[in-house]
Amino acid sequence: MDIIIRQEKNEDNNEVYHVVQKAFEKADYSDHDEHNLIKRLRTSAKFIPELSLVAEYDNEIVGHILFTEIKVGDQTLIALAPVAVLPELQSKGIGKLLITEGHNIAKQLGYKGAVVLGHDKYYPKFGYTKASQYGIEAPFEVSDDNFMAVELVNGGLSDVHGVVEYAKEFFEK
Template identity: 60%
Template sequence: MNIVIRQEQEKDISTIYSVVKLAFEKVEHSDGDEQNLVNRLRNSEAFIPELSLVAELDGEIVGHILFTKIKICENISLALGPLSVVPELHGKGIGGKLIIKGHEIAKNLGFGSVIVLGHPAYYPRFGYVPASNWGIKAPFEVPDECFMAMELIEGSLKSVSGIVQYAKEFFER
């Protein structure tokens, strides 16, 4: 399977909307708004064009990942999410390719860490551990094992702790 990971382009926006909607349609812990969240974040100050990536299979977009700026106290970090892969291609490594490429680009852009609210059996394989290990907390109630962080640059979270400040678009509908 030849998957190409690339930065989203304007012509991809409606396809990304459909892919994200489809990916979260039957997810237990979804609010059904992820596709709209992507659009809101794309128009926010937290958006980083280089970190909105698509996965293509035979020229067709089958996945998307978004990393946006967040703050932990006064420290800038990134939020990973949403990560979307069309359901019929789950388990094929597409999400992992998106995560790894996103991490690579983020590190090259000078970002030192990433926070994710996600499945505790999935994200640890990419280096994520509970954010509480650094004293980092979510601004909402969430199980500790689901709120994770990772250092893209070793030691980047060493003296960072506090409550994550997400872009306001995360809380709008």
């Protein structure tokens, strides 16, 4: 299966909208509005164009991932949210490609760590562990197991403590 991971272009926006909508249609722990969240985040001050990536298969977009800037104390990190793969193509490693390529690019851009709110069985495959172990807290109520963080460079989170400040667009509708 030849999957290409590349930066999203403006002309992909519509296709991404539909892919994300479909991916989350039947997902648990979702408000089923992630496609609109992405739309808002593209115009956010916290948007990082290099970290809005699509997965392409046979010239069609089949997956998408977005990382946006967050603040924790005086440090700038990134948050992974959301990631989506078309239902019929899930569990084929496309999510894994999006996350690992996203981490590689983030590292090149100089980001030292990432957080995610998500499934505690999935994200540990990519090095995420409980954010609370680093002293990083969510700005909302969440189970300790589901709020996770990863160091993108060794020791990247050693000086990071506090409550995550997400882009304000996460909380708008």
